[in-house]
Amino acid sequence: MELSSRYQVDDEVTFQKLEDSTVLVHLTTGRIHHTNATGSRIWELLQAGQSLAEILKTLETEFDAAPGGLRADLEGFVEQLSKENMIRLLVEGA
Numbered sequence: 524m525e526l527s528s529r530y531q532v533d534d535e536v537t538f539q540k541l542e543d544s545t546v547l548v549h550l551t552t553g554r555i556h557h558t559n560a561t562g563s564r565i566w567e568l569l570q571a572g573q574s575l576a577e578i579l580k581t582l583e584t585e586f587d588a589a590p591g592g593l594r595a596d597l598e599g600f601v602e603q604l605s606k607e608n609m610i611r612l613l614v615e616g617a
Contacts, residue, residue: 524598526576530569530610538566547609554607558600561586561593565600569610575601 535551543560558566564585568578575597582593604610 524575524601526579527574529572529574529613530601530605531572531613532570532610533608536609547604549607549609552608554609556604556607556609561596562600565597569601569604 533549536547536549538545538547540563543563545558545563545566547556547558547566548554561582564582565578568581573581579594579597582588582597586593588596601610605612
């Protein structure tokens with residue numbers, strides 16, 4: 524997974540923030556995803572159009588965790604959301 528990658532949230536995804544977590548619902552597929560605080564922050568930054576590198580840098584300043592662990596969390600979360608069609612990779616120049 525390239526850290527320079529950017530993703531776009533699918534138009535059919537709605538979400539509700541609940542304290543430190545977020546519930547994501549894909550209206551077409553019916554898929555539901557419930558995040559923890561880290562996932563909620565990643566979701567916010569994905570929505571803002573940040574690259575994975577920018578997101579990782581933000582996470583490293585906001586969360587007290589090992590950088591390698593944060594990268595694994597970020598990559599795993601993005602991979603899961605991609606598989607559930609909640610986000611899609613933006614292709615530059617397309």
